[in-house]
Amino acid sequence: MKKPTVLLIAIFLMASLLSCTGKKEANQKTDGDVQGKILATVNGVPITEEDVKRGSKRIVHGEKVHPEATGNILETLVRNELVYQQSLELGLEKNPEYRRKVNEVEAQLRTFQRQEMAALHREYIKNKVVVTDSEAREYFEKNSKRFQTKFHVLQIYYRGEEARIAEDYRDLKSGTSFEKVASRRFPNLPKGMQAPWDLGYLYWTQLPPPWQDIIDRLEPGQVSEIIKGPNERFWVIKLVDKLVDPNITFDTEKGKIVEVLRKQKADELFETMLSQMRTKSKIIFTN
Numbered sequence: 001m002k003k004p005t006v007l008l009i010a011i012f013l014m015a016s017l018l019s020c021t022g023k024k025e026a027n028q029k030t031d032g033d034v035q036g037k038i039l040a041t042v043n044g045v046p047i048t049e050e051d052v053k054r055g056s057k058r059i060v061h062g063e064k065v066h067p068e069a070t071g072n073i074l075e076t077l078v079r080n081e082l083v084y085q086q087s088l089e090l091g092l093e094k095n096p097e098y099r100r101k102v103n104e105v106e107a108q109l110r111t112f113q114r115q116e117m118a119a120l121h122r123e124y125i126k127n128k129v130v131v132t133d134s135e136a137r138e139y140f141e142k143n144s145k146r147f148q149t150k151f152h153v154l155q156i157y158y159r160g161e162e163a164r165i166a167e168d169y170r171d172l173k174s175g176t177s178f179e180k181v182a183s184r185r186f187p188n189l190p191k192g193m194q195a196p197w198d199l200g201y202l203y204w205t206q207l208p209p210p211w212q213d214i215i216d217r218l219e220p221g222q223v224s225e226i227i228k229g230p231n232e233r234f235w236v237i238k239l240v241d242k243l244v245d246p247n248i249t250f251d252t253e254k255g256k257i258v259e260v261l262r263k264q265k266a267d268e269l270f271e272t273m274l275s276q277m278r279t280k281s282k283i284i285f286t287n
Contacts, residue, residue, distance in 0.1 A: 140250045146204040149204060149244055150243045151242050154197050156185075159232055160232040172236065205260070210230075
């Protein structure tokens with residue numbers, strides 16, 4: 001996607017998003033915030049069906065609460081709400097241990113909200129980008145040899161253990177066979193089971209993105225250097241063989257290509273919008 005186009009889309013999206021900010025809630029809970037039917041109110045505070053479900057430890061997913069149990073739980077919740085409200089009037093919420101626990105739960109809630117909103121934000125941006133047939137066809141033509149090639153790959157993989165893969169890589173450099181180093185992670189592999197480090201033949205679209213440029217430079221029998229990926233993932237790969245499949249055409253790969261290009265455009269648009277958000281925001285690091 002051309003930079004000016006990305007910038008214009010980002011400006012439009014930012015304007016629509018910012019128009020929704022700054023609106024403060026008039027009430028502690030709006031109708032949209034209340035989940036389920038309201039069964040009671042205590043000085044205006046609603047107690048709902050969802051509160052009753054959470055108030056019973058005996059409830060399993062999808063199970064309905066017996067009417068008699070519902071009444072007992074509801075009475076307990078009303079009592080607890082009354083006690084809670086009076087406790088606030090007495091200033092008991094200032095208790096240090098209570099504040100510590102509340103802060104911990106609130107931090108967990110904020111983390112959950114950020115994670116969920118980040119996923120929704122990504123999906124929102126992805127749905128805004130468009131990939132044309134001409135763009136998809138041009139991408140295939142530029143990468144047709146890659147698309148038509150199948151790669152037989154072995155891997156050594158770790159997540160969050162850079163020191164261990166560095167040790168394995170040193171052993172490979174010293175002459176230990178790839179298979180012997182890879183098998184150390186599976187000391188009790190059942191006899192006859194296919195080696196888990198042997199991935200068989202993979203198409204280029206099936207390769208993790210951090211591998212794609214590297215595997216193009218490998219010849220059969222060669223081993224890569226340590227490949228670093230997102231989320232502390234580390235690989236060393238060995239290319240065993242590669243074959244060309246002439247049956248792979250634009251028509252067979254169009255769906256995959258569109259998804260690849262949509263992700264690329266969405267990532268670019270996300271970074272542009274993030275840069276704009278940083279420019280418009282006041283960010284202060286206090287530590």
